[in-house]
Amino acid sequence: MRRLIQGGTIVNEGRSFIGSLIIEDDCIIEIIENNETPRGEFDEIVNATGCFVLPGVIDDHVHFREPGLTEKADIESESRAAAYGGVTSYFEMPNTNPQTTTLEALHDKWERAKHSSHVNYSFFIGATNTNQTLFPQLDIHTIPGIKLFMGASTGNMLVDRREALEMTFRTAAELNLPVMTHCEDSGIINENMKVAKEQSGDDPDITHHWEIRSAEACWASSLLAVELARKYKTQLHIAHISTAKELSLANLPEDEGRITLEAVIAHIAFSNEDYLTKKALIKCNPSVKTVADRDAIRQALTDGRITVIGTDHAPHLWAQKQGGCSKAASGMPMVQFSLVTMLELVNKGVLTIEQMVNLMSHAPARLFRIDKRGFLRKGYKADIIIVAPDQPWTVNEDCIQSKCKWSPMMGHTYQWRVLHTFCNGNHLLNKEEFDNTIHGERITFRNDN
Numbered sequence: 001m002r003r004l005i006q007g008g009t010i011v012n013e014g015r016s017f018i019g020s021l022i023i024e025d026d027c028i029i030e031i032i033e034n035n036e037t038p039r040g041e042f043d044e045i046v047n048a049t050g051c052f053v054l055p056g057v058i059d060d061h062v063h064f065r066e067p068g069l070t071e072k073a074d075i076e077s078e079s080r081a082a083a084y085g086g087v088t089s090y091f092e093m094p095n096t097n098p099q100t101t102t103l104e105a106l107h108d109k110w111e112r113a114k115h116s117s118h119v120n121y122s123f124f125i126g127a128t129n130t131n132q133t134l135f136p137q138l139d140i141h142t143i144p145g146i147k148l149f150m151g152a153s154t155g156n157m158l159v160d161r162r163e164a165l166e167m168t169f170r171t172a173a174e175l176n177l178p179v180m181t182h183c184e185d186s187g188i189i190n191e192n193m194k195v196a197k198e199q200s201g202d203d204p205d206i207t208h209h210w211e212i213r214s215a216e217a218c219w220a221s222s223l224l225a226v227e228l229a230r231k232y233k234t235q236l237h238i239a240h241i242s243t244a245k246e247l248s249l250a251n252l253p254e255d256e257g258r259i260t261l262e263a264v265i266a267h268i269a270f271s272n273e274d275y276l277t278k279k280a281l282i283k284c285n286p287s288v289k290t291v292a293d294r295d296a297i298r299q300a301l302t303d304g305r306i307t308v309i310g311t312d313h314a315p316h317l318w319a320q321k322q323g324g325c326s327k328a329a330s331g332m333p334m335v336q337f338s339l340v341t342m343l344e345l346v347n348k349g350v351l352t353i354e355q356m357v358n359l360m361s362h363a364p365a366r367l368f369r370i371d372k373r374g375f376l377r378k379g380y381k382a383d384i385i386i387v388a389p390d391q392p393w394t395v396n397e398d399c400i401q402s403k404c405k406w407s408p409m410m411g412h413t414y415q416w417r418v419l420h421t422f423c424n425g426n427h428l429l430n431k432e433e434f435d436n437t438i439h440g441e442r443i444t445f446r447n448d449n
Contacts, residue, residue, distance in 0.1 A: 001025055001043050001425065007035065008048025008386060011357050012055060012376040021053065023382040026425040031376060044427065046420060048386050054357055055376050056088025056119075056383035056423065057339055058364040060144065060180075061239055061264060061310030063331065064090075066112060068097025073315040073403045076116040078335060079440065081401035083428050085336035086418040088119050088383035089373060089443055091144045094126030095157050101126045103137060110442060119423050120373070120383065120440040124180065127159050132167040135175060141445050144368045145177050145237070150221045151184025151285070158186060165228060173234040176446075178368065180237045180262075183221035183246075184286055189213050196325065203324040206283060207275045212325050213287040215243040222246050229259055237367065240264045240312050242286040244296035250305040260307040260367060263297050265334045265341055268309070270294065270408075280321050280328035281408040284312065301351050301359060307367060309359040311338045315404040333402040337395070337409050343387065343416040369446045381441075382425035391417040 003023040010019045010031070020038055022030035032038055059082065065073040075092075082090055092109070094100030100109060100123055113121040124147035125138060135146065148168055149157040159165060172179045192212040196204040204212070222238055226249050229236035241247065241261045250261050266284050271291040274282055282288050300306040314331025321328050334341075342360065346353045365374025372380045394413045397405050421429035426438045 002041065003044045003046070003425065003427070004038060004042040005046045005048050005053055005384065005386065006037065008051045008053040010053045010376060011353055013362065014354050014358070016354060021376065021384065023384075023422070023425045026382055028376060028378055028380055028382050031378060046386065051386050051388045051419065052353065053376075054086070054385050054387065055361040055374055056385050056421070057086050057360045058089040058370065058374055059087045059311050059313070059335060059338065060091045060308055060364045060368070061093065061262060062090045062313040062335055063093050063095065063315070065096060065315060067108065072317055073333070074116070075113050075121075076118070077401065077403035078313065078315070079116070079118040079121070080434065081333070081336040082119050083421045083423065083434070084401050084418060086339040086385040086387065086421060087335055088385070088421065088423045089370070089440070090119065090121060090335070091368075092121065092123050094124050094147050095149070099126055099157060100124065101128050101131050101157075103134065106143070114439070114442070117440045118428060118436070118438055120443050122443040126157055127164070127168045128157065129159055129161045129164045132164065132171050135171045135177075138175070138177070140175055140177055141447060142442070143177075144180075144445060146172050146179050147182075148179050149182045150225060151182050151186050151189070151217070160186065169228040169232045169234045173232040176235070178235040178237050179229070180239055181225045182239055182285075183218060183225050184213060185217040185220040188217040188220060192217070193325070203326040206280045206324045206328065207272070209275065209283055209325045210272045210287040210289045213285055215245060215289060215293070218243050218286050219245050222249060226259060230255065233258065236260070237262060237308075239310070240267060240286055241297065241306065242267045242289050242293060244293050247296060247300050247305045250300070250307075261300075261305060262308045262310050263301065263306045264310050264312040265338045266312065266332060267294060267297055268301070268345070269341055278408050280323060281406070282332060283321070283328050283330050284314070284332055285330040298345070298350050302355055306359065308363050309338070309342065311335050315402050317404055318406050321406070332408050333400075333404055334407070336401055337407060339385075339387070339418065340414045340416045341409070344414065347415065371444045371447045373443065382422055384422040385418060386420035388417050388419050390415060393417055
């Protein structure tokens with residue numbers, strides 16, 4: 001199958017230019033930098049004039065809830081939402097039921113995704129207080145890394161024994177595997193919640209969430225993670241940075257690039273002021289914090305302190321999102337809206353479209369050493385998206401692909417639209433048409449492209 005994407009503005013590796021892409025089967029075979037019509041026979045021609053042609057987004061942080069929590073979401077529904085949002089590859093987290101903390105559970109997820117994921121997939125193995133002896137049995141070419149919850153969150157996979165933390169960082173360094181951490185100090189959070197309940201009752205108002213899951217709790221835990229990473233020279237990727245102070249941990253010469261930070265859409269798009277209108281719909285862990293924190297994170301997108309943008313996509317049932325700091329579930333579905341949200345910030349001048357593509361496609365591919373994805377290059381997998389400006393649409397329940405059928409973006413009008421998603425050369429999303437028969441591939445790593 002030969003396909004031609006013609007006449008769009010190609011954004012790739014720091015450049016934007018008018019050109020065309022030729023796809024043969026699952027790979028890009030030609031990149032043409034001009035307005036000329038490429039010669040040859042094509043099974044499909046897509047006119048991208050006036051649109052932007054980007055490498056597919058790689059989301060390094062999603063929770064698709066399968067197995068065990070499929071009333072909220074499943075691999076099929078959330079991978080479909082990903083495709084609608086321009087995400088062609090994802091890494092899923094281990095706090096499912098059962099937790100992905102054994103080889104058997106990992107293999108079960110691979111098998112499920114093989115039959116139900118519409119886009120490319122991989123899964124983190126989760127650390128526990130007792131499973132570090134498992135890690136040497138892992139094939140480092142099949143997983144992105146080890147996920148370590150240094151703070152209690154949904155699924156409660158908290159690792160709080162010092163010897164388990166030390167062994168996780170030491171073994172990961174020996175295997176040359178990244179450790180991706182959720183950093184919040186549970187002791188600080190528990191004390192803050194105790195005080196809040198004494199003052200406000202059993203379910204403190206949601207406007208106090210950022211004070212309970214505080215900046216202090218994030219800083220203390222992130223500092224410990226950095227201490228352990230430096231001790232063992234481990235590659236550390238701190239997930240969902242939510243405070244300005246934590247940004248100081250990035251780009252220090254003594255770390256030689258081993259410590260990187262992820263920002264997610266919740267902490268880029270929202271601030272504590274939004275609790276007044278969004279209520280618990282924006283409740284997540286770590287919490288959405290102050291305007292100053294949000295603005296500092298936005299600035300860090302452009303100066304190298306933030307390495308990757310993910311979503312921490314985490315659906316819950318609508319009923320589970322009602323209540324305050326104690327009762328409402330933490331997490332929000334954002335995989336369908338991450339790219340268009342970031343394109344809004346491009347329009348506002350927060351970052352350039354080239355910087356956005358780096359943070360959402362190139363950087364995850366480099367950081368996790370993904371094989372032949374994340375860039376528009378000859379010989380690379382044809383994971384390609386086409387987006388159009390000036391095509392307004394409003395988020396409502398009908399257009400939400402996630403199984404939970406809600407989003408904190410409901411009622412919001414976007415100006416950008418994802419028109420086409422190609423995954424491994426397959427035309428998965430073609431404007432309003434979605435090909436449910438297409439499935440993604442298991443992502444591979446560290447084979448030295």
